[in-house]
Amino acid sequence: MSLRQSVCRRVVTPRRPIIANRSLTSHYNGVNSQLRALSATPEASPKTIFSGIQPTGVPHLGNYLGALRQWTKLQDEASPDTTLIYSLVDLHAITIRQDPAQLRQWKNESMAMLLAIGLDPKRSIIFHQSDVPAHAELMWILSCQASMGYLGRMTQWKDKSASSSSGGGDNLKLGLFSYPVLQAADILVHRASHVPVGHDQAQHLEFARQIANGFNEAVGKSVLLAPQTLISPAKRVMSLTDPVKKMSKSDPNPKSRILLTDSNEVIRSKVKSAMTDSFDGISYEPERRPGVSNLLDIYYHSGEAIEVDDQVALAHHLEGHSLKALKEEVAMAVINVVGPIRERYESIVHDKATMGSAAEEGAEKAGRSARKALSKVKKAVGLS
Structure with missing residues (x-):
């Protein structure tokens, strides 16, 4: 079974990102519960x-x-x-x-x-x-x-x-x-x-x-x-080239970050070259495997329809798949987030x-x- 088949997800191009998974539902419920309490x-x-x-x-x-x-x-x-x-x-x-x-x-x-x-x-x-x-x-x-x-x-x-x-x-x-x-x-x-x-x-x-x-x-x-x-x-997103540091606009290496204006091709290239490690398999261990864990964070919080409760469960669900396959899915998830925003930006920035x-x-x-x-x-x- 391919990684794409093993993970239930839905590709959308909404006017705004739509709640489509448990990570987003949890994110939004967290905000709303804080507002209600305060x-x-x-x-x-x-x-x-x-x-x-x-x-x-x-x-x-x-x-x-x-x-x-x-x-x-x-x-x-x-x-x-x-x-x-x-x-x-x-x-x-x-x-x-x-x-x-x-x-x-x-x-x-x-x-x-x-x-x-x-x-x-x-x-x-x-x-x-x-x-x-x-x-x-x-x-x-x-x-x-x-x-x-x-x-x-x-x-x-x-x-x-x-x-x-x-x-x-x-x-x-x-x-x-x-x-x-x-x-x-x-x-x-x-x-x-x-x-x-x-x-x-x-x-x-x-x-x-x-x-x-x-x-x-x-x-x-x-x-x-x-x-x-x-x-x-x-969770904050870390640098793609040095995953112990936060993703930053000021990092001198442009491959360290994904801009909201990046093309699909650039996104794929940056995710493909993201630092990982030489360990086998996929696991969520931020201290031991910061690069892989960062990719799982991005995937989990991107808005894909992943039927798991957290990043640890996501990693377990992807057990047995290659890091190359994980990167391909992360890139697609990011494209689904960035693409609609980039298109609207291009229509506004010169107006x-x-x-x-x-x-x-x-x-x-x-x-x-x-x-x-x-x-x-x-x-x-x-x-x-």
């Missing part, structure tokens, strides 16, 4: 959900499975009184020096991609962070009470500080150190009740909660809302009117949302 808190009604992504290149498969797919699900399933705010956080992008022309191109491409994955400007607020000055203004106010000791213990800062490529303290910039303060301001300026994050961002959200509570205590009243966490149920209208409408709505909270903060500290 909606019981008094401060969470009506709810405001905020999330952001840096416009530093075309999003990759890891971005989609870990975050962007969840954004569209929240848009489709959240109650009508829930406000959904999604930002292209371009101020965060310049913590590293960017070529101005390249950054402008990335911003346009990122806006096109958010529309291509199915976000609707009439339902979700989609905007460029720099178009709403209140984010930076609140960041400065919060910086005046943020603890340098706490910021110095943030994982991202410690990793960058310890990196030999940083070239010492002279090359480490204030923007990188204060990155979590701007991230907190992004959330707090919209009084977001819930923030979908991956496991690696949970520390930054906890900082936002602490700084909100600290500000409220300092001014003696409840001005800022401490957000609740919506942890993405999807300047559509993207301009979406960005303008989003900035206007986000500005209104942010001004409400910022006004209360400025009054609380005596600036107005």
